[in-house]
Amino acid sequence: xxxxxxxxxxxxxxxxxxxxxxxxxxxxxxxxxxxxxxxxxxxxxxxxxxxxxxxxxxxxxxxxxxxxxxxxxxxxxxxxxxxxxxxxxxxxxxxxxxxxxxxxxxxxxxxxxxxxxxxxxxxxxxxxxxxxxxxxxxxxxxxxxxxxxxxxxxxxxxxxxxxxxxxxxxxxxxxxxxxxxxxxxxxxxxxxxxxxxxxxxxxxxxxxxxxxxxxxxxxxxxxxxxxxxxxxxxxxxxxxxxxxxxxxxxxxxxxxxxxxxxxxxxxxxxxxxxxxxxxxxxxxxxxxxxxxxxxxxxxxxxxxxxxxxxxxxxxxxxxxxxxxxxxxxxxxxxxxxxxxxxxxxxxxxxxxxxxxxxx
Amino acid sequence: xxxxxxxxxxxxxxxxxxxxxxxxxxxxxxxxxxxxxxxxxxxxxxxxxxxxxxxxxxxxxxxxxxxxxxxxxxxxxxxxxxxxxxxxxxxxxxxxxxxxxxxxxxxxxxxxxxxxxxxxxxxxxxxxxxxxxxxxxxxxxxxxxxxxxxxxxxxxxxxxxxxxxxxxxxxxxxxxxxxxxxxxxxxxxxxxxxxxxxxxxxxxxxxxxxxxxxxxxxxxxxxxxxxxxxxxxxxxxxxxxxxxxxxxxxxxxxxxxxxxxxxxxxxxxxxxxxxxxxxxxxxxxxxxxxxxxxxxxxxxxxxxxxxxxxxxxxxxxxxxxxxxxxxxxxxxxxxxxxxxxxxxxxxxxxxxxxxxxxx
DNA sequence: CTGTTAGCGCCTTCAA
DNA sequence: TTGAAGGCGCTAACAG
Numbered sequence: 001x002x003x004x005x006x007x008x009x010x011x012x013x014x015x016x017x018x019x020x021x022x023x024x025x026x027x028x029x030x031x032x033x034x035x036x037x038x039x040x041x042x043x044x045x046x047x048x049x050x051x052x053x054x055x056x057x058x059x060x061x062x063x064x065x066x067x068x069x070x071x072x073x074x075x076x077x078x079x080x081x082x083x084x085x086x087x088x089x090x091x092x093x094x095x096x097x098x099x100x101x102x103x104x105x106x107x108x109x110x111x112x113x114x115x116x117x118x119x120x121x122x123x124x125x126x127x128x129x130x131x132x133x134x135x136x137x138x139x140x141x142x143x144x145x146x147x148x149x150x151x152x153x154x155x156x157x158x159x160x161x162x163x164x165x166x167x168x169x170x171x172x173x174x175x176x177x178x179x180x181x182x183x184x185x186x187x188x189x190x191x192x193x194x195x196x197x198x199x200x201x202x203x204x205x206x207x208x209x210x211x212x213x214x215x216x217x218x219x220x221x222x223x224x225x226x227x228x229x230x231x232x233x234x235x236x237x238x239x240x241x242x243x244x245x246x247x248x249x250x251x252x253x254x255x256x257x258x259x260x261x262x263x264x265x266x267x268x269x270x271x272x273x274x275x276x277x278x279x280x281x282x283x284x285x286x287x288x289x290x291x292x293x294x295x296x297x298x299x300x301x302x303x304x305x306x307x308x309x310x311x312x313x314x315x316x317x318x319x320x321x322x323x324x325x326x327x328x329x330x331x332x333x334x335x336x337x338x339x340x341x342x343x344x345x346x347x348x349x350x351x352x353x354x355x356x357x358x359x
Numbered sequence: 360x361x362x363x364x365x366x367x368x369x370x371x372x373x374x375x376x377x378x379x380x381x382x383x384x385x386x387x388x389x390x391x392x393x394x395x396x397x398x399x400x401x402x403x404x405x406x407x408x409x410x411x412x413x414x415x416x417x418x419x420x421x422x423x424x425x426x427x428x429x430x431x432x433x434x435x436x437x438x439x440x441x442x443x444x445x446x447x448x449x450x451x452x453x454x455x456x457x458x459x460x461x462x463x464x465x466x467x468x469x470x471x472x473x474x475x476x477x478x479x480x481x482x483x484x485x486x487x488x489x490x491x492x493x494x495x496x497x498x499x500x501x502x503x504x505x506x507x508x509x510x511x512x513x514x515x516x517x518x519x520x521x522x523x524x525x526x527x528x529x530x531x532x533x534x535x536x537x538x539x540x541x542x543x544x545x546x547x548x549x550x551x552x553x554x555x556x557x558x559x560x561x562x563x564x565x566x567x568x569x570x571x572x573x574x575x576x577x578x579x580x581x582x583x584x585x586x587x588x589x590x591x592x593x594x595x596x597x598x599x600x601x602x603x604x605x606x607x608x609x610x611x612x613x614x615x616x617x618x619x620x621x622x623x624x625x626x627x628x629x630x631x632x633x634x635x636x637x638x639x640x641x642x643x644x645x646x647x648x649x650x651x652x653x654x655x656x657x658x659x660x661x662x663x664x665x666x667x668x669x670x671x672x673x674x675x676x677x678x679x680x681x682x683x684x685x686x687x688x689x690x691x692x693x694x695x696x697x698x699x700x701x702x703x704x705x706x707x708x709x710x711x712x713x714x715x716x717x718x
Numbered sequence: 719c720t721g722t723t724a725g726c727g728c729c730t731t732c733a734a
Numbered sequence: 735t736t737g738a739a740g741g742c743g744c745t746a747a748c749a750g
Contacts, residue, residue, distance in 0.1 A: 007506075008481075008505065010742095010743060010744085011743065011744065011745095012743080020720080020721085021720065021721040021722070022721085022722090022743090022744080022745095023720070023721055023722070023723090023745080023746085024719090024720060024721075026744070026745055026746085027719095027720085027745095029744095030745075032745090032746085033719085033720095033746095034719075035719075035720085036719065036720090039719090039720085051501060051504070051505060053475055053478040053479045054479055054743090054744080055420075055479065055481060055742090055743050055744070056479040056480050056481070056744095057416055057419045057420045057425070057480070057481055057742090057743080057744090058420050058726090058742070058743035058744040058745090059743080059744055059745070060416045060726090060744090061414075061416045061417055061420050061725095061726050061727065061728090061742090061743080061744075062725080062726050062743080062744045062745045062746080063726085063744085063745065063746090064726070064727095066416070076435070076441040076444060076445060077438070077441040077442055077445060079436075079438065082435040082436045082441060083436055085435060086435060086436060086462070089462065098461075098476065100459045100460075101459075101460055102448075102457075103445070103448065116412055117457065119412040120412045120413055120414065120415040121415050121416070122367075122414060122415070122416055142410055145410070146367065146410060147366075147367075369726095369727060369728085370727065370728065370729095371727080371728095379736080379737090380736065380737040380738075381727095381728080381729095381737085381738090382729080382730085382736070382737060382738075383735090383736060383737075385728070385729055385730085386729095386735090386736090389729080391729090391730090392730095392735085392736095393735075394735075394736085395735065395736090398735090398736085413727090413728080414726095414727055414728070416726090416727075416728090417726075417727035417728040417729085417742090418727080418728055418729070419728095419742095420726090420727080420728075420729095420741095420742050420743065420744090421727080421728050421729045421730080421741080421742055422728085422729065422730090422742085423742070
């Protein structure tokens, strides 16, 4: 065991120990060329004895294949993304690819570095959740020009011909707002994330559609443009909610981080939901230090978004899919919980407190 | 632009375009050997024009350095781990290393595959959160024998001489239980995760210590051995909590996933916390479909665990740290919220509902 | 079926 | 300061 210590054994040493040629060892490992039972045994034994691990670096250099996919997400600590990654990883593993995940922290600069890194690592395809920052058209299209397959997910850039997978933003948001309307709310405020993101614009469109259909008037004062920062969103809400006379019946948030900010805002100005104000949001929330009644949410199929995106990417890589960009849109689900219900129900119905109806 | 399309440009093409030797291009890129201003310009221009990205594969093969670290965690969707990863990634980036993260899903088999994969990828060091499965001594010690630096975090294996970073398990758990005692609870049930994990055993030890100090009797019936599966834990709780005569005043859970199971258990048997039963848990929770009062938790310094672990790993890699394994233990923090308070306070004090005291 | 050999793209001597 | 050449470990093609 001592000899195998520091210096990693190479295929040559395995060959020497097994008393075969390096080619044979390679054949055993890759399985691409049949090898006699006898030699296979000898080779396997040598591999085990030396604790040999084939050098993927060298293999990749030779084959110019890395069997690796890259995924760039804004922030791993936003609970939506780990699920996406899990989906993508599963799809990749099924085809014996591995996945390397990195965070852009929504910085365009960092995103560019990461893209460059992934290209240097020679990943065979890239899954990208674009950073919420402007000016990425050329960065993205350069990837395509370099012949590296890419699929954009969740946040799909505008006007760039690229494969994409995301939720049906408009329909999902519409569903959320329609639910609030159905619960009897009339003055509904919409709070969005950065309008630079196309999906935020789509979601807002869906919200407006719901209001229009219900013949509620589209009051400009009831559309609040927030961002993804909890504290800023909380402050914004506080300010808008201060005056009881103009206060909305309900608030709908078009994404999770913003939604969390809204809840903080409610807390900060002493409003309870659903008693004082109803609430629903896009995305499940991670809540670690906010007191919460259960929150009605529009749930994205996060795992599937990741899985399907990786699936498309792999199909491109393996040339099983050719031609025009595909734009896959997956439906969302509405989980009705307490924040959107009337207060009376909540107080009376203790069972429902724990087992809210789900549509 | 067309020529740079499919086939990735190599250093040779850059050299040709810049009319210099390949060595010069390499010198410009690595910066290890000074190059005249004039040639630097020409080279940079060529790199930009060709959209050239140095091939890390080839570089690694040549230098036998990958500047890459690997981290194996049980499950990225457990909110504790993304924070750990973030910490580790930050430390790595500071030294210009990159980090590749993979999930073992607590399977010993998968963990072994991943370890093998990382070795094949020639990562220069490994951060390991050991899978909650037995028989890994040899797997782990083989890494050390191969001369690959490794740091175990969070779940530190028993009796293996390896660098490790985790929270002060016993002290942290003790703090949690002492808090419950201070809040006036006398019959306190402890529910643990798999006892195969050393940190679970340590936490249990801390809990017992707290009970002993308070001269509360250590009732075997009040120590429940659960696991990390929400449904099984919920079922276990339901069973133990059914009989009001033997029901504890409070429950302390030694980890997050188990804690979430306990909350489901409360829900399933119609118990409210803190009104009917007090509760506190190790770890912040991700709660997506459970109604929740805010939960008192023992918070681990997740980011720092990752950061410090990577720091130690890098020091080993760069030989700045030698000798015996270091065992770093970081203190936890107690976040007092509602689940551990008396019901009276909760109802009366509406402000505290939103801004609980924090010790 | 087995053994031999030529590079994959890059970095690092070393000589000029 | 610059250029030329060798080889990192592996696989794929080919010859035996």
